[in-house]
Structure formats: C-alpha cells, structure tokens
Amino acid sequence: MTSWLEATARERIAGLLDPGSFTEFVPPEARITSPHLAQLNQPAAFDDGVAVGRGTLEGAPMLIAAQEGAFMGGAVGEVHGAKITGLLERALDERAPVLLLLESGGVRLHEANAGLIAVSEIMRAILALRGAGVPVIVLNGGRVGVFGGMGIATCLCDRLIMSEDARLGLSGPEVIETTMGVEEFDAADRALVWRVTGGKNRAIFGEAVLVPDDIAAFRAAIRLDPVPLDVEAEHALLGARLDRFGAAEDALDIWADLGIETPARLPLLDTDDFLSAIEGKLA
Secondary structure, three states, X not given: OOOOOOOOHHHHHHHHOOOOOOEEEOOHHHXXXXXXXXXXXXXXXXXXXXEEEEEEEOOEEEEEEEEOOXXXXXOEOHHHHHHHHHHHHHHHHHOOOEEEEOOEOOEOHHHHHHHHHHHHHHHHHHHHHHHOOOOEEEEEXXXXXXXXXXXXXXXXXXEEEEEOOOEEOXXXXXXXXXXXXXXOOOOOOHHHHHHHHEHHHHHHOOOOEEEOOOHHHHHHHOOOOXXXXXXXXXXXXXXXXXXXXXXXXXXXXXHHHOOOOOHHHHHHOOHHHHHHHOOOXXX
C-alpha cells in the first residue's frame, strides 16, 4: 500500500500509470519558471509546481497533470496554469482522456491576475473536452485539498475520486473564518472542516467516489467513459439540495436527514464500513 497523501506529484503519476510510460512535457530541465515570483523575492521551481505529460494506463494512452502541493500549496500562477491548459488543449486535439491529480489552495496572490486568467482558461478547456466527449477525471487526496478556482474546475469534470483525507471547496476554512468570523466557520475545528469539505461528505452527496489513501485504490477507481454534460439537470439537482438542506447548520444534520443511523460515527469509520453505512442513502 502506497499512501497518496504522502506521495509527491511525480510519485503519484508513477504509481498510476503503466511503469516507464510517462513522458513529461516542459520538464524541470527546461527551467521555465514563473516570471513574477523572482520580482517579489519569492522562491521559484523549475516546473512551477506542476508536472504534465503523456503516459498509458493499462495500455490506454492518456494525458496527465499533477500539482505539487509542497510548492506554494499547489497555487496556480501564469506558467503553472499555462501548462495545465496546454495539456487540456492537446487532449482535445488528440481525443485523449485526461487525469488531473489536483492539490491546490487556489490562485497565487503573488500573481493574482495572471493566475485568475489561467484558471479561467483551464475551465474553458475542460468544458471544451466535456463537449467533445473526452473524459476528464480528477483525483484528490493531498494534504492541501482543492480549493478556489481549482475547486470550481474540479466540479466541471466528468468524475471525482477522493480519499477520506481529501478536501474540496470554493473557499478554504481559513478564508471563510477571516471574512465571516469564527462563529460562521471555525477553521481550527478539524472535525467540522472535514465534515463539510472532506471526501466522506462529498461521497454522501454523490459527488465523489471514495477510496482509501492508496495509490492503487485511486488507479482501480478510474473510469474513462465520458459523462454527458447536462447543465440544466445539475442546476435542478443543486436547487433541490438547497431546498432540502438549506437550514442545516452542520453536515451531521444533513446526514441525519438522509436516514443515516448514528451520523456522528461516520467520520470514525474506515472507507469500506463507511460505504456500507451510506449505501442507498445518498443525497
């Protein structure tokens, strides 16, 4: 068993793809770094915090991008975003499935405008792939989670695979607490944070496939058939959820409403027992 949480971006790629099949585009040897960080006396990385390239999975060709959470929290800047966008545009030309191994706190404040533009280009490229029937799958199991613009991008993709350790949201807990106050959201309450943004809650809502913290488990959960894009149906689903759960003050209230017995125990269950407990009770 190899932990996804503990692995680097390139270790995750190596564990997912067929051995020796990965070819990296714009590798560190090319030394293409952010043009903004040095001007702000910030450290740079020769891959700008993301590895992109081509490989095979059980012999099937695909393109892959992996964000490195250890570099600036996987935050998106100009070069970082351009590498992901370029990969997605190449996937459209080649009609090749895409794996996005995401771990990102959002956009870099150091190059905010460039990062915001980059994220918008990533989203547009994902939607172009969805429209063409080319599957895009997100794998999320890193320490940072996936927040901000990349959180939105995640929700545009065909499928999402998460571990219990993973988190997904628009604004991070600290951001919510800073802007709305600790009474609205206590970022120090780790149990609350994971109940709201964690992989288990996303699985309860049918938004993610939950797997153990194991690279092999992530690999086994990958499905490459595209999911039809139906925006109106998604809007209707979200509206129904808001009507039903809008008054809930905690994820525990939602879980209880779904008829899950002893909802407070769910965070304590391992993945298999958790999936058994929620079977047939998804929101």
